[in-house]
Amino acid sequence: MTDVLTAAGAPASTLPQSRHLATAIPGPRSQALHQERQAHVTGGFGVVLPVFVDRADGGILQDVDGNRLIDFASGIAVTSIGASHPRVRERVAAQLEKFTHTCFMVTEYESFTQVARWLNEHTPGDFEKRTALFSTGAEAVENAVKIARAATGRSKVLVFDEAYHGRSLLTMAMTAKENPYRLGFGPFPAEVVRAASANPLRPGAGHHDVGAHASAADVTAAALASTEATLAEHGADNFAAMVIEPIQGEGGFVVPAPGFLAGLRKIADRYGIILVIDEIQAGMGRTGTLFASEHEGVAGDITLTAKALAGGLPLSAVTGRAELMNAVHAGGLGGTYAGNPLACEAALAVFEAFEDGTLLANARAIEAAAREVLEPLVTETEAVAEFRGRGAMLALEFADRGTLAPRADLAKEVSARCHAQGVLTLTCGTYGNVIRLLPPLVIGQDLLADGLQVLRQTILDVTAEHGAPNAAARA
Ligand SMILES: *Cc1c(COP(=O)(O)O)cnc(C)c1O
Numbered sequence: 434m435t436d437v438l439t440a441a442g443a444p445a446s447t448l449p450q451s452r453h454l455a456t457a458i459p460g461p462r463s464q465a466l467h468q469e470r471q472a473h474v475t476g477g478f479g480v481v482l483p484v485f486v487d488r489a490d491g492g493i494l495q496d497v498d499g500n501r502l503i504d505f506a507s508g509i510a511v512t513s514i515g516a517s518h519p520r521v522r523e524r525v526a527a528q529l530e531k532f533t534h535t536c537f538m539v540t541e542y543e544s545f546t547q548v549a550r551w552l553n554e555h556t557p558g559d560f561e562k563r564t565a566l567f568s569t570g571a572e573a574v575e576n577a578v579k580i581a582r583a584a585t586g587r588s589k590v591l592v593f594d595e596a597y598h599g600r601s602l603l604t605m606a607m608t609a610k611e612n613p614y615r616l617g618f619g620p621f622p623a624e625v626v627r628a629a630s631a632n633p634l635r636p637g638a639g640h641h642d643v644g645a646h647a648s649a650a651d652v653t654a655a656a657l658a659s660t661e662a663t664l665a666e667h668g669a670d671n672f673a674a675m676v677i678e679p680i681q682g683e684g685g686f687v688v689p690a691p692g693f694l695a696g697l698r699k700i701a702d703r704y705g706i707i708l709v710i711d712e713i714q715a716g717m718g719r720t721g722t723l724f725a726s727e728h729e730g731v732a733g734d735i736t737l738t739a740k741a742l743a744g745g746l747p748l749s750a751v752t753g754r755a756e757l758m759n760a761v762h763a764g765g766l767g768g769t770y771a772g773n774p775l776a777c778e779a780a781l782a783v784f785e786a787f788e789d790g791t792l793l794a795n796a797r798a799i800e801a802a803a804r805e806v807l808e809p810l811v812t813e814t815e816a817v818a819e820f821r822g823r824g825a826m827l828a829l830e831f832a833d834r835g836t837l838a839p840r841a842d843l844a845k846e847v848s849a850r851c852h853a854q855g856v857l858t859l860t861c862g863t864y865g866n867v868i869r870l871l872p873p874l875v876i877g878q879d880l881l882a883d884g885l886q887v888l889r890q891t892i893l894d895v896t897a898e899h900g901a902p903n904a905a906a907r908a
Contacts, residue, residue: 446490446491446493446515447488447490447517448488448489448490448491448493448495448501449493449501450491450492450493450877450879450880451493451501451879451880451883452493452501452502452503452854452855452856452880452883452884452887453499453500453501453855454500454854454855455498455499455500456498456499456500457853458482458484458500458502458852458853458854458855459482459483459484459485459496459498460484460496460497460498460499460500461498462485462496462497462498463483463484463485463496463497463498464483466485466497467480467483467485479613481506481857481859482852482857484496484500484502485497488517489504489512489515489516489517490515490516490517491515491873491875491876491877491880492504492515492872492873492875492876492877492880492881492884493880494516494857500855501855502855502856502857503855503856503857503872503876503880503883503884503887504516504857504872504873504876505856505857505858505859505870505871505872505884505888506857506858506859506871507741507871507872507873508745509714509740509859509871510682510714510715510719510740510741510826510871511740511741511744511745512741512744512745512873513717513718513719513741513744513783513792513825513873513874513875514741514744514783514786514787514792514873514874514875515873515875516745516873518744518782518783518786518875520782520783520785520786521744521745521746521779521782521783523782524778524779524781524782525746525775525778525779525782527778528544528774528775528778529775532774533773533774533775534770534773534774535774536769536770537566537767537771537772538767538771542774542777544774544777544778544780544781545566545772545774545777547777547781548564548566548748548750548772548777548780548781548784549563549564549565549566549750549752550564551780551781551784552564552736552738552750552752553752555723555724556724556732556736556738556752557710557724557726557727557731557732557733557736558732558733558734558736558754559732560754560755561754561755562752562753562754562755562758563752563753563755563758563759564750564751564752564753564758565580565750565751565758565766565771566748566749566750566771566772566777567748567749567750567751567768567771567772568747568748568749568768568770568771568773568776569599569739569747569749570598570599570713570737570739570740570749571598571599571600571601571604572601572749572768572771573713573737573738573739573749573750573751574598574599574603574604574607574676574709574711574713574737575599575601575603575604576751576766577674577676577709577735577737577751577753578590578603578673578674578676578709579761579765579766580707580735580751580753580757580758580760580761580766581673581674581707581709581735581757582673582674583760583761583762583765584673584707584756584757584760584761585673585674585705585706585707587670587671587672587673588624588671588673589624589625589626589667589668589671589672589673590607590624590625590626590672590673590674590675590676591626591627591628591660591663591664591672591674591675591676591706592607592609592625592626592627592628592675592676592677593609593627593628593629593630593677593681594609594627594628594629594630594632594684595609595610595630595632595681595684595685595687595863596608596609596627596630596676596677596678596681596684597609597610597614597678597681597682597683597684597714598676598678598711600614602618602621602622603621603622603625605618605621606621606622606625607625607676608683609627609684609863610683610684610863614683626663626667626672627663628656628659628660628662628663628664629655629656629659629660630656630681630684630687630689630693631652631653631655631656631657631689631690631693632652632685632687632689632690633649633652633687633688633689633690634687634818634819634821634830634837635837636651636652636655636656636690637652637655637656637659649690649691649692650690650692652690652693653689653690653691653692653693653696656689656690656693656696657693657696657697657700660675660696660697660700661700664700664704664706669704669706670704670705672704672706673706673707674706674707674708674709674735675697675700675701675706675707675708675709676709676711677694677697677708677709677710677711678710678711678712678713678714678715679694679710679711679712679715679716679724679725679726679728679729679731680714680715680720680725680822680823680826682713682714682715682861683714683861684861684862684863685828685830685861685862685863685864685867686821686822686826686827686828686861686862686867686869687821688821688822688823689729691729692729693729694710694726694729694731695729695730695731697731698731698732701734707734707735707753707757708733708734708735709733709734709735709736709737710724710726710731710732710733710735710736710737711737712724712725712726712736712737712738713737713738713739713740713749714740714826715823715826716736716737716738716740716741716742717738717740717741717742717783717787718741718787718792718793718796718824718874719741719796719824719825719826719871719874720796720822720823720824720825720826721793721794721796721797721800721823721824721825722793722824723787723793724736725823725826728823733753734753734754734757735751735752735753735754735757735758736752736753737749737750737751737752738750738752741783742780742783743776743777743779743780743783744779744780744782744783744786745779746773746775746776746779746780747770747773747776748772748773748776748777748779748780792874792875793824795825795874795875795876796824796825796874797824798878799824799825799827799872799874799876799881800822800823800824800825800827802878802881802882802885803827803870803881803885804820804827806882806885806886806888806889807820807827807829807885807888807889808820810829810889810892810893813893814892814893814896815833815834815896816831816832816833816834816840816843816896816899817829817830817831817892817896818830818831818832818833818834818837822869822870825870825871825872825874826869826870826871827869827870828861828862828867828868828869828870829844829867829868829892830862830866830867831843831844831847831866831867831868832866839862839864839865839866840866841860841864841865841866842899843866843895843896843899844860844862844865844866844867844868845860845865846895846899847868847888847891847892847895848860848868850891850894850895851887851888851891854887854891855887856884856887856888858870858888859871868888870888872884
């Protein structure tokens with residue numbers, strides 16, 4: 434047990450970096466606060482774990498009952514550099530002393546420009562860029578569509594199976610999964626068309642029949658053929674943009690088969706369609722490179738960032754080719770809070786934290802540690818179909834080995850038991866049968882190892898109890 438993070442490059446922590454259970458989870462204070470919440474807050478918000486957080490730092494969430502939970506969620510890939518990184522605290526506190534808001538459309542401040550400059554210099558694509566800042570990821574997606582339409586004079590938008598792009602009306606239309614994201618909220622904006630994704634485990638789900646055990650090259654070829662067919666059907670010349678996540682987030686941490694993104698790049702070029710890469714969840718260092726599209730050597734015409742961009746403060750960005758970004762008439766883009774100065778200072782702190790490369794190395798080290806502990810489960814149990822992901826964006830898919838029938842029941846049970854033991858995991862996926870890991874990049878080695886062991890043993894226990902026979906002896 435140590436008071437200091439052991440991960441290289443991580444600042445000394447203000448919270449003990451060890452798991453600690455003082456009460457049952459959730460504890461009595463959290464339960465009381467949750468009751469009060471239910472009296473005042475809309476029931477439309479779900480909650481993964483009804484625990485009220487008092488402090489958070491490094492890889493630890495400390496709740497109001499004094500429990501310390503291991504954070505494998507990072508507030509959904511937001512607090513990659515920790516939830517109270519000293520640089521973020523210092524920069525935001527200094528800005529608070531000066532002013533909180535002017536509205537960048539009314540009077541200007543320099544940090545907005547500096548954030549734009551960093552993104553222009555660091556996002557993939559060796560061309561002149563401009564950046565627009567907003568507050569949420571959905572806003573960034575919506576504005577990318579506005580910009581692509583203004584620049585091309587076309588209206589349609591191509592999206593993909595298992596996509597998640599947000600909860601506003603347009604981005605709900607772009608998101609694939611009905612329940613909970615779209616259910617009851619239609620009708621949706623028109624002109625959004627969906628093609629198959631290149632999901633290596635479940636190739637062609639819903640769109641084309643590749644057959645089980647298809648090679649990665651077959652999966653890529655079939656998914657690209659689906660894109661071509663969809664474009665032909667709807668008229669390729671009618672498409673302003675195609676929008677793709679380099680690794681799909683809410684849809685199940687699906688890493689597309691190799692060559693799919695590069696193939697989309699070629700198709701987009703052939704038909705004059707703007708390629709928008711939604712790096713909102715996978716970007717900003719999460720996968721061991723600054724941007725996940727770098728793994729495939731592909732640059733979008735427009736790259737979207739949000740989530741981890743500003744260390745927990747609300748900030749999103751649309752970064753793209755200068756001629757596209759400047760195709761919009763003056764005054765056509767904006768928003769009252771777009772690029773709020775506190776959030777811009779936080780983003781500048783995040784950029785500083787990434788400067789020496791340690792955090793990217795940490796992401797890769799997290800992958801190596803998790804792979805060692807979790808990947809054997811694929812052969813040791815009958816119900817873990819795949820371990821996948823990149824860097825600190827990792828997932829286990831639960832499904833019966835032979836049929837691939839999804840086992841959401843197992844994912845839910847494993848997650849619930851991890852929560853009870855003080856390890857915060859999230860689920861995701863079209864079938865809700867995926868457990869995803871999004872630890873902060875500053876999590877210490879000991880803490881990471883503890884959390885991974887809890888998860889591993891819980892999976893062995895739950896799969897054994899549920900009649901999914903384990904091939905290997907229990908750990
Ligand atoms: C979270 C997310 C969004 C939406 O971001 P919000 O800030 O919740 O609006 C869009 N795209 C992807 C890939 C995301 O993960």
